[in-house]
Amino acid sequence: MSKTPLTVKGAEKLRAELHRLKTVDRPSVIAAIAEARSHGDLSENAEYDAAKERQGFIEGRIQEVEGKLGHSQIIDPQALDADGRCVFGATVDIEDQDSGDQVTYQIVGEDEADIKEGKISFSSPMARALIGKYAGDIAQVQAPGGLREYEILDVRYV
Numbered sequence: 001m002s003k004t005p006l007t008v009k010g011a012e013k014l015r016a017e018l019h020r021l022k023t024v025d026r027p028s029v030i031a032a033i034a035e036a037r038s039h040g041d042l043s044e045n046a047e048y049d050a051a052k053e054r055q056g057f058i059e060g061r062i063q064e065v066e067g068k069l070g071h072s073q074i075i076d077p078q079a080l081d082a083d084g085r086c087v088f089g090a091t092v093d094i095e096d097q098d099s100g101d102q103v104t105y106q107i108v109g110e111d112e113a114d115i116k117e118g119k120i121s122f123s124s125p126m127a128r129a130l131i132g133k134y135a136g137d138i139a140q141v142q143a144p145g146g147l148r149e150y151e152i153l154d155v156r157y158v
Contacts, residue, residue: 002071003071003072003073004068004071004072004073004109004110004111005072005073005075005088005089005109005122006068006072006073006074006075006108006109006111006112007074007075007076007077007089007106007108007109007112008074008075008076008077009112010108010109010111010112011069011072011074013112014065014068014069014111015069017065018062018065018066018069021058021061021062021065022062025058026055026058026059026062029051029054029055029058030055032047032051032054033048033051033052033055035047035051036048036051068111072109075088075089076089077089077090077091077106077157077158078157078158080157082155082157084134084135084155085132085133085134085155086107086130086131086132086133086134086152086155087107087131087132088107088108088109088122088131089106089107089108089157090106090107090155090156090157091104091105091106091155091156091157091158092104092105092106092107092130092152092154092155092156093152093153093154093155093156094130094139094150094151094152094153095150095151095153096148096149096150097138097148097149097150097151098148098149102153103118104118105118105119105120105126105127105130106118106119106120106158107120107121107122107127107130107131108120108121108122109121109122110122110123125141125142125143126139126141129141129150130150130152133152134152134155135152135153135154135155136151136152137151137152138150138151138152139151139152
């Protein structure tokens with residue numbers, strides 16, 4: 001299995017989630033199962049069934065997060081020496097050539113992507129068009145509405 005890129009902040013968020021799952025969620029669901037068992041007949045106990053289902057979800061998520069962290073390559077954007085080139089972890093200011101709208105994106109791993117926070121996955125069409133370009137270059141993106149052009153205004157490694 002190949003390594004998946006992840007920023008330092010993304011790895012910290014996954015570690016925090018893993019810690020919460022193991023130290024808060026897992027013990028609380030175990031307590032809920034014990035409570036439901038104390039009510040007697042398990043064959044018709046909806047609380048028990050719900051708690052067991054929740055436990056399965058939590059254990060699955062723990063395995064998923066551990067797998068992601070185990071197969072990740074953590075990249076610190078501040079430690080990059082890309083000479084102003086747009087790479088994974090870079091924060092890029094772009095301007096739509098048609099509308100003049102300016103937007104800022106950070107190119108991150110798939111698990112970190114959140115358009116509301118201005119974070120786009122490195123595998124998205126926008127990121128693929130930006131990677132390898134420099135400030136002043138034009139990136140062409142095939143969007144559902146047709147070909148769009150964006151000028152790269154600035155590339156930072158924050």
